[in-house]
Amino acid sequence: MPAREITVTLDDVSCLLHLPITGRLLDHTPISKDEGLEVLVNLLGVHPADAHTEVSKTKGAHATLTYLKGLFTHHILGR
Numbered sequence: 001m002p003a004r005e006i007t008v009t010l011d012d013v014s015c016l017l018h019l020p021i022t023g024r025l026l027d028h029t030p031i032s033k034d035e036g037l038e039v040l041v042n043l044l045g046v047h048p049a050d051a052h053t054e055v056s057k058t059k060g061a062h063a064t065l066t067y068l069k070g071l072f073t074h075h076i077l078g079r
Contacts, residue, residue: 036062044071 014021031039033055040051040063054063 045075046071 010021036055037051040046041048054067058064
């Protein structure tokens with residue numbers, strides 16, 4: 001039987017591995033905008049002005065995944 005692209009869902013994993021799915025998938029404590037800025041600056045080494053610009057583009061204390069991927073690529077991989 002030929003197969004093309006498939007997607008394995010959380011339900012598939014649960015059925016195959018006999019693992020119960022309980023609770024919330026994402027369980028985190030919300031942080032303030034100031035705390036988000038602090039994380040970007042102190043933990044990820046982002047310039048404060050860049051961090052403020054990025055957090056201002058999103059709702060709350062978030063950075064876009066594209067922005068975080070760029071940080072990873074630049075700082076960790078040196079590209």
